[in-house]
Amino acid sequence: MLVFGGPSVLLCHAVVSILVVLLLVSGHPQAFSCRLIQSTALCNNGQLSTVPTHLPQQTKEIFLDKNLLLILQDGCLSRYPTLRTFSCAKNHIRTVEENVFSETPLIENLNFADNELQYEHTQVAQSLCSLTQLKTLDLSGNGLTEDMVCLLVQNLSSLETLYLSRNAMLRLDESTFKGLHQLKELSLERNLLFEIDGAFDHMRKLERLNLAFNCLPCLVNFEMTRLQVLNASHNSIEWFITNQNINETFQLETLDLSDNHLLFFPFLPTRNHIRTLILSNNLIDFYQGLSNDSSLNWTTSVEYYNLGQNVGNVTADLWSESLHGDLSHVKLLDLSENKVNYFPEGFIHQMPHLYWLKLRSNCLQSFSLTSEDLPVTIYELDVSKNRLTELRTSKHSVSELNNLTHLNLSANDLQTLVPGIFSSLPKLTTVDLSHNPVGLCYSEGSEYTSSSECVVWSNMVSLKHLYLSDCSIEKISSSAFKGSALTHLELSNNPYLQIKQEFLACLSSTLQHLGLGNTGLRDFDFSPYSHLKSLNISKNSISELPASLMSLNLNLLDLRDNRLTTIPEEHAAMLAQRLQAVYMNGNAFNCCHLDWFKTFNEYKDISVVDLSEVTCLDLNHMWHKVVLFDAVQCGNFNYEESIVWYILLFASVSLSIVGISVIYLLTFKPKILPRVIKKRCWRPTSY
Numbered sequence: 001m002l003v004f005g006g007p008s009v010l011l012c013h014a015v016v017s018i019l020v021v022l023l024l025v026s027g028h029p030q031a032f033s034c035r036l037i038q039s040t041a042l043c044n045n046g047q048l049s050t051v052p053t054h055l056p057q058q059t060k061e062i063f064l065d066k067n068l069l070l071i072l073q074d075g076c077l078s079r080y081p082t083l084r085t086f087s088c089a090k091n092h093i094r095t096v097e098e099n100v101f102s103e104t105p106l107i108e109n110l111n112f113a114d115n116e117l118q119y120e121h122t123q124v125a126q127s128l129c130s131l132t133q134l135k136t137l138d139l140s141g142n143g144l145t146e147d148m149v150c151l152l153v154q155n156l157s158s159l160e161t162l163y164l165s166r167n168a169m170l171r172l173d174e175s176t177f178k179g180l181h182q183l184k185e186l187s188l189e190r191n192l193l194f195e196i197d198g199a200f201d202h203m204r205k206l207e208r209l210n211l212a213f214n215c216l217p218c219l220v221n222f223e224m225t226r227l228q229v230l231n232a233s234h235n236s237i238e239w240f241i242t243n244q245n246i247n248e249t250f251q252l253e254t255l256d257l258s259d260n261h262l263l264f265f266p267f268l269p270t271r272n273h274i275r276t277l278i279l280s281n282n283l284i285d286f287y288q289g290l291s292n293d294s295s296l297n298w299t300t301s302v303e304y305y306n307l308g309q310n311v312g313n314v315t316a317d318l319w320s321e322s323l324h325g326d327l328s329h330v331k332l333l334d335l336s337e338n339k340v341n342y343f344p345e346g347f348i349h350q351m352p353h354l355y356w357l358k359l360r361s362n363c364l365q366s367f368s369l370t371s372e373d374l375p376v377t378i379y380e381l382d383v384s385k386n387r388l389t390e391l392r393t394s395k396h397s398v399s400e401l402n403n404l405t406h407l408n409l410s411a412n413d414l415q416t417l418v419p420g421i422f423s424s425l426p427k428l429t430t431v432d433l434s435h436n437p438v439g440l441c442y443s444e445g446s447e448y449t450s451s452s453e454c455v456v457w458s459n460m461v462s463l464k465h466l467y468l469s470d471c472s473i474e475k476i477s478s479s480a481f482k483g484s485a486l487t488h489l490e491l492s493n494n495p496y497l498q499i500k501q502e503f504l505a506c507l508s509s510t511l512q513h514l515g516l517g518n519t520g521l522r523d524f525d526f527s528p529y530s531h532l533k534s535l536n537i538s539k540n541s542i543s544e545l546p547a548s549l550m551s552l553n554l555n556l557l558d559l560r561d562n563r564l565t566t567i568p569e570e571h572a573a574m575l576a577q578r579l580q581a582v583y584m585n586g587n588a589f590n591c592c593h594l595d596w597f598k599t600f601n602e603y604k605d606i607s608v609v610d611l612s613e614v615t616c617l618d619l620n621h622m623w624h625k626v627v628l629f630d631a632v633q634c635g636n637f638n639y640e641e642s643i644v645w646y647i648l649l650f651a652s653v654s655l656s657i658v659g660i661s662v663i664y665l666l667t668f669k670p671k672i673l674p675r676v677i678k679k680r681c682w683r684p685t686s687y
Helices: 002-026 117-128 146-153 395-399 547-551 569-578 595-602 639-668 672-681
Strands: 035-037 040-042 061-063 085-087 109-111 136-138 161-163 171-173 185-187 195-197 208-210 218-222 229-231 239-242 254-256 276-278 301-305 311-315 332-334 356-358 366-368 380-382 390-392 406-408 430-432 465-467 488-490 513-515 534-536 556-558 581-583 615-617 623-625
Touching: 117 146, 547 569, 569 595
Parallel strands: 040 061, 061 085, 085 109, 109 136, 136 161, 161 185, 171 195, 185 208, 208 229, 218 239, 229 254, 254 276, 276 332, 332 356, 356 380, 366 390, 380 406, 406 430, 430 465, 465 488, 488 513, 513 534, 534 556, 556 581
Antiparallel strands: 035 040, 301 311, 615 623
16 A cells, blocks of 8 residues: 555646646636636636636626627526626627527626627617616617617616716607616716707606716706706706796705806706705806896797707796795705806895805805805805905804804905904814905904904914915014914915014914915924924025924925025935925926935835926036936046046147147158158168
């Protein structure tokens, strides 16, 4: 037994090894391209050209995305009768044979996104007929027209979710989705739709509809009462009018009409549940003031025509501000980038639960920051980039806005404010007053009781983020931020600001971000600010990096547009160990003192964000990209190499002098040379 046991075992191992090799060579190489997780097969990115046939028969999910499939042949799925999910997105499938799914009738989720089904769509439609339990179908990115889609989904009455994004549909009518009575979600994003004529009337269960990035000119007689989310952004919609004759409560909660051509605030359902109303980047304004001018002869009705010349006459008082519908449930209203220059009286108060109000980039010249004009629930208010010259307010009414936390008034023309107005807001944590000519009050004295050109920021315990960039601030008193616990302070672009050490001393234990760009900064000791993580000292004509920076654990440092010529190597090493990002463009770095650049390159954790733009000045006062500069060009970079050049130059000059002397002798005194040669070279011979 001992004699023959060893060779027998070796022989068995050899046979097994040969069988494995043969299986790898002659078997199915695709067997090793899938990863099994319980009953799910992940075969993505496997360079597969056919459906694997080696998977367990109980496999319920197969993912074949990003492979090389061209055709799905009959029987390719017959091994998997319990299959529930089949995904082959991002292949090159043109043909799906008729009986592919005949033996997998339990499929519920099918993904054919980003293939080429438009070429054989008739055969694909026939193959789908056997999927009586199909609930989710993705046909996005297949170049399908509306007629193709109609044929593909005509027998799929069980569908609940249908994705048709990135196709070539132009017009929808009542026949396009006929029979899809169970559909709950439909995505038609990024097609070429310019008309929808009764396509959704029979879809009583539809809850989510995505029409974004199409060419729709209007949505009128809207009457989809069961719809909860409608995204019609990025179209050319000028009108959104609900059928006002419907007494049923609409279930709509989110309406996105951003990036359209809306002229009027949308005419919403009389009863609804809208909580999110996104209307940014339109042409919305309120016109009741103009409608009172009889000389303008305003119309009160609009007629709409479709391709069949069927007229839909909507008659209403278009200028009446009661047509806005029910706004009582709105929590988010985004009217950014419109043409609004005023709000009708009591308009915002129609939204008692309003939480976010975004009015950036409009034409407002005045705004009321009072509880009489704003709901007390308001949490974030953005009125930046308007034309505000007046902020109507009072300490008493402002204090009732006890939920207001974020306030953005930047990029207006506010010149006077009630100095202590912001301290009356008990939960205010962020204020952006940048790009307004309003300064800082020197103290909190009683002399600042009415409107003034400065604001008091002291003793605001809740305030954490304060942005005062480009506010024409010239002085800061030592008590300006006393009693506050700011973590972010932005004072950049105040070029006449005179900053002294004691001005910010009270914030040394709390500041995490400090912006002092373009403030005429010279000498400043940053060492007390041990919690600082981000520092901007750009545009300050700094010629030497402040040594106090070395004691900080900064994550980001902005040194752009100063007068730095180099950074000491020891300082560069310390910065490289701590910084995550640094900006350095716009300095006059010396090309022959770039040791800091080498140090930064050695540490992979630091990123010079604008490195491709950083330049240096060479010995000839020529500018170079730091990343492209060769240090050999520096004159004192290699002393031995410089000596060699001097020796070569001396040798060439000496040879030139000797050559000139010989030519002179041969030309002007030709007899001298033979005599010299005869005298030196002739010797007497023995014969």
